[in-house]
Amino acid sequence: MSADFSAVGLAVGHATDEQGITGLTVLRGVDGPFRGGAFVLGRATGTREIDALTTAHASGRVDAVLLTGGSAYGLDAAAGVMRWMEERRRGFDVGVGVVPIVPAAVIFDLAIGDASARPSAAMAYTACDAADTRDIAEGSVGAGTGATVGKGAGRQNAMKGGFGCAVRTVGDFTVCAVAVVNALGDVRSADGKILAGARSAKGEFLDSAAMLSRLSNAPAFGSVAPTNTTLCVVATNASLDRSELTQLARAASAAILKRVTPAGTSFDGDIVIALSQPDGPRGVLMPIELLATQALEEAIERGVREARGRGGVPGLADE
DSSP states (O other): OOOOOOOGEEEEEEEEETTEEEEEEEEEEESSSSEEEEOOOSSOEESSSSSGGGGTTSSBBBBBBEESSSSGGGGGGHHHHHHHHHHOOEEEEEESSSEEOOOOOEOOOOTTOTTTOOHHHHHHHHHHHHHHSOOOOSSSSSGGTTOOOOOGOOOGOOOEEEEEEEEETTEEEEEEEEEEOEEEEEEEESSSSSSOOBBBBSSBOHHHHHHSSSGGGGHHHHTTTOOBBEEEEESSSOOOOHHHHHHHHHHHHHHHHHHEESHHHHHTTTTTEEEEESSSSSOOHHHHHHHHHHHHHHHHHHHHHHOOOOBOOGGGGGG
């Protein structure tokens, strides 16, 4: 599937470090900024400028979103997005220049490849330049390069996660979703079956949620904390205010809770960012929430279905 994000005016660009097994993904407006909101589901987040997505923030705009590997080190890559934006005079006008508003969130991928390899500002600049609304690569690319899932039984029994995207349209309204799936838990299909997750020595799925519910296994999960995160963005062409976008992000988080088990734990940094075009058609929130949840469910699934193995961790796309 080749997703088309042109209806929401969102361009997506990846930069991938194949040797270090890390990378980043930039989501930026084609012509201008978005309004934004966010909902933090997990309790082990690594973020930058997430406050810019709250109703109290002065700017009221989002120029780009950075999703990146490298754990907290990867947040430095936001400087490359800011430089790209500043050169084009895109940002919050402060009289003497512009300040681009670039919220960022990270996944922990240091253990799968070279722990000293981190996404850089130069990579982020390149991703901004390469960003497009169509032909968006999925799987083990960009921020999904070093993503893994099902780490409850140890990394030796995990599987590859990755980057996925999806689109839903009804009438005049479109919602696009992306997900970087780097979960402690297992990823499930719409019918509840495990697609990718923790495996036994025989290759059978162990069911991370069931393992965690048995208290005798709980201490083992502490060895993988806090190294897990599902990063999500939903964007719509509908014009929503910041309060509505915060509600949209919260509603769309239902996709994570359905497709990743367990999710939102003390060991996860799960977050959903919602974006809206300021000059789009006025939308009714509830139908857009449903579209966003459906699109995000598919994006999470595609993130593992399209992932190829890296660093000795197998992926579904290897078959």
